[in-house]
Amino acid sequence: MKGKFYDIQGFSVHDGPGIRLTLFLKGCPLRCLWCHSPESQAFPTQLNRMEVKCTGTETCGRCLPACPTGAVKPGRKKKALAGEGEITLVRVDRTLCNDCGKCAEVCPSKALYLCGTDLSVDEAMEKVRRDKPFYDSSGGGVTVSGGECLCQPDFLLALLTACKAEGIHTAVDTTGYADWSVIERILPYTDLFLYDLKHMDSAKHARGTGVPNERILENARKIAAAGGKMQIRIPVIPMYNDSTEDFDAAGRFISDLGAAVEMTQLLPYHSLGAIKWERLDREGPRVEAAPPTDQLIQARKSQLEALGLCVTIH
């Protein structure tokens, strides 16, 4: 059994307590308009194109003949980094591309690369073990994130079980959009849930993420009832979920979860994920707003704190 990963990050200091290793599993059932990791959405391995690394078809161009479907083509021109001239960058015709990765194999600068790596539990654990001294010094551990890691339930369970067998703290970063049976299985091996709360209104939730929220809210309640520990994470998206009313509703819901919630984190929207959309030749993120102001974030923080919640800004 293998898991499909799109990234693994050491010295992860924002995804749970202490110094952590965050394992990002690929594939997600949600399609959040503000998503800053679009490469995490699709389950299969995908071709990415990092334009700044491309050295141009004039001196390279190896990807062009390597492509069996003719999807890789000469694209726009750009001023060369060195010297006076222009270089022709390559583009990918996504209607023809089947993500076979033949172009990435020959690309010397790795402007074209495949995103998505298959690892067994043992292979993943080898990486996990490497950082054990850092978990120990800091009270850290492993965070499994996504995409939506609950979408690879058997692998996730095996990975968490292996971590717990070695005494490593585990956190699961999730949208909560999964069948309760999946969560129930991993619950005994999960020390902490980093649990997203995007909107309390189901219709608006569906508009922003592509799915309704009933199951998500229900799962949160069940985790709390089952004695699970949670940190609630709210991405603060301007004109979507940042109003006083939105936060009143969210705050009430979190308060009702009681002692299960250790902390609530606000994640202010930012547009820096845009480059990752470009790498997939996709339009996004589809949020037409400036990042929220510091004053607004502080106001929302105070609002939740007034309800007795412990709040941090990510």
Place this chain on the structure above:
Amino acid sequence: MYELKPITGRVEEMRRKYRDTRPEMCTARYRLLTDFYQAHPELEGILRRAKAFRYICENIPVRIDPGEVIVGAQSAKYRACALYPENSAIWLKQEIGDGTIQTRDIDPYIISDEDKDYVLGTIDFWMGECMSAKSDAQIADEYFQYDDNGVLLFNARNQAQSPVGHFIAGYETAMHKGFAAIKAEAEEQKARIIEEGMPGDSVDRYNFYRAVAIVSEGMITLTKRYAALAAEQAASEQDPARKRELEAMADTLNHCMEKPARGYVDAVQTLFMYHTCMCLDANMHAISFGRIDQYLVGYYEEDIRAGRITEAYAQEILDLFYLKVAELNKPWGYFHTQSNPGYVSSMLMTLGGVKKDGTDATNPVTYMMLQTMGRLVLHDPPQALRIHKDTPEALWEAAIETTKISGGVPTFENDDVIIPALMGRGLSIEDARNYCLIGCVEPSGTGNEWCCPGGNGTESYLNLVNALWLGINDGHYPLHKRLAVKEGEPIPFPQRQGSATGYLYEMKTFDDVLEAVKKQFEFFVRWQAININSFDYIAREMLPQPTVSATIEGCMESGKDVMSGGAKYNSTGMSGVGIGNVADSLSMIKHLCFDTGKCTTRELYDALVANWAGYEDLLSYIRNEAPHYGNGLRECDIFAEWAAKVFGDACNACTGPRGRYSAGLYPVTTNLMFGRGTAATPDGRRKGEPLADGISPVQQMDTNGPTAILVSVSSIDQVQYPNGTLLNMKFHPNALNGEGGIRKLTDLIRAYFGLGGMEIQINVVSAETLRAAQKNPEDYKNLVVRIAGFSAYFVELQAEGQEDLIRRTELAM
């Protein structure tokens, strides 16, 4: 929350002056020394040095600049350097002669036409008389056939541009005893020797004590000249507050240095005046301060208790002291400047750590030093914070906040590794616990060791990557200057610069490769020791150090100068550069040629000679797909361990006139200049690119983040490198935001130290750095920035993203 208190107006003013002043060359010392040497051809050895020094003390211009409280100067003008023709006249003549001293791209100095004419008119006297000329004559005959080998940094010739240095004098002895008592001790010893009829070779000891008495006189005289100047300025001062201050300064200067310090201000003034004297004595590099918080705390607490001083005034005095230290800079020839750019003198200060009894040594002055660093934001003098398992949380917090503000200051040093490393070098447990750091990262006993971390007179760096190259090239340096090699043409060179070890393509097994590299390492370590020892021999005669020896434990007892082995502990350092490239290259040769068969040894050899031209696919595979050192991969890391051990063992086994050698792994910035002289390497480096820094992985080859780097570098058994190791890490401030962030960085360093790490410096990336990265993306390819939600290579972000991040960085700081 950690807080920086505001600096006073005059500190602000002095800092502005420091930043705005372009350094000049001052010829005052040069003129005095030339006069003295020319007038006294009859003198030699330690007496010539002592009397010349006293003559300088009696005649060098003294100045007290507006607002100064702590005084002392090596030059007539602010921030000017003194000149030391007795070390090397050769570069002075050349660079002043052709004017490049004023125009060079690194550390130019202004010099007036009059001074220039004077120097050029007198320099010929020094050409044969200087230390460089004398030491050139000592070079072993056999060395010349190995010259220009790419491994030993400085050619054996003309290597005394910045001799000796790298030591910590007995500042506490100077404060506690004063030089009148030291002089009296010397006189007593002299009398005893006379009494005994100067038996055997005790004339050496007699002359040593004679010299100590003379330099003590000189230092007292200089201090009293400052006292007189302070009194003179007080007399004409209109501002009553400043007048009182000048009167107090006159009192301090009339007392300190001569007699034991009476309080905090006396002690700080002694520290700086003694330091200035050592700067005036010789052009020594990295005259370091040692454990300032330990020296000062007794005086400080007593003064506070007695109400003689306020906390704020004590802090201001410390600020003013740091600014005086920053003012000192020393000139180098252009070649040496490349390895120590930025007008640095490496006058390192140590704080924190444990006491001699092993308990925590943190005290109020420790925090005051951090305050000063944080609020002055000076890159010089450098600071080293000793860490141990009981270092208080508050000190961690203050230190990490300081390092955030001031870019890598202080460095963090691990007592749990350094103390045993120094005991391995012969220090007692109490002396090892009382260690401090010299120059950059070199551990030393405090006031009792002559450990010459940079070699006793030369800069003892070895380019280990070229040693590897010679190992796979039958002892030939591929970029030898006598060979006009066309790129892409492997040429059988007429003469070897190293040991005959065969060519890579002749090696049948990977063990053959290791054996060849080992031979070459040992060959060059041996030659480094030979060159240093030859230098040491003549330096004892030419440049004895009675000003330093007067306070170093062991010298007064034995009647021997530090240069002759008088200190309680003795050793000589060497430092290997590029261990990351060596580890990575070895692991790559194994991976490519012996494990996977990606290419043959012949193909790899040809690719290196061709600087990868025609081998782009292989290069791309190496850079993008093959495993590398620095990613926590055992199969690569074992070669760092192996190469470091081979180098360390060879080095630690050498001996010199004063005792054993001591291995280190740090480059300062030699990794850049060494890189320029190193051909393409199997790790995927192109010809001329920089070598890896310290024990760090090869640039851009670490893709698994900081924890993986720390795991990899910990594979080196750092206790075996008592001369220091260096690890530099960069973080974006977002990674350290808030209290939690500081806590996590603390935990990261703790975990590294638990793994056996010796030293680490943390660079929190500034907005300025990010701007530079925008301009020169090639130089910042591996700069990682944390963006909420993910990390990215800065140069891979789109322009608007970069702008946004710079804005956020400015806010976060």
